[in-house]
Amino acid sequence: MTQPIGAASDAIYGIHADALRVNRDRLSVLAANLANADTPNYKARDIDFRQVLAGVSNGSLTMARSTGSHLSGTGAAAAGVVYRQPLQPSADGNTVDASQEQARFAEAATRYRASLDFANGRIQSLMLAITGGR
């Protein structure tokens, strides 16, 4: 019985591999918000982490195909991206609140770091099992 490589690494890293991916995408979205903090008419966006992570984990983020001739989607990263509801929109149509974006960016970076530590822990446990503590 053969097992695809992706499935094997999923068994090692569990949900943390997907969490890393989603957090990385979220960091990109938030970085774009911060970059466009002074751009007129730019609308701030964010990723609904819980929804996207659930979708990535059970594969429901890929496009539904009703016939075999439809192209399969790649589970685009753009899925689950929502526009932020502005707290105090500015006159130039920009909805980026820099301090809020900074806080979210710090949050996403911390989550990314946490997932990384969990993945590292898995690897170390495996190494311990393989080497027997020598």
Place this chain on the structure above:
Amino acid sequence: MAGFGIFDIAGSAMAAQSVRLNTVASNMANADAVTGDPATTYRALHPVFHASRPDASGNAGVSIAGVVESTAEPQRRYQPGHPAADADGYVYAPNVDVVEQMVDMISASRSYQNSVEVLSTTKDLMLRTLELGK
């Protein structure tokens, strides 16, 4: 890999903000450059920010759509003793609002700092990712 897109986004934001700082510097430097002809008087420069074309995951950096001259009229001052005064004794000072320029400068430098912060956080996360399992 999507993660490297953050470097492009933050880089474009830093480039745009430094153009903004340059225009502020130019405006401040010329704030007192009076002439005897309103047509040749220095006019304040303002960069126009524009969200650049989004990458594959829909995240946009910043580009400069252009640098426009202020349309406000130069200030007319009655200084008949001034060597550059016109036949009626008037000189024309640039329409630069120094307070507005200072505020613009602070805003630009804050945004620049934000981008630097995004860059260094992202770099740190990616280096940690590279060291996964070590």
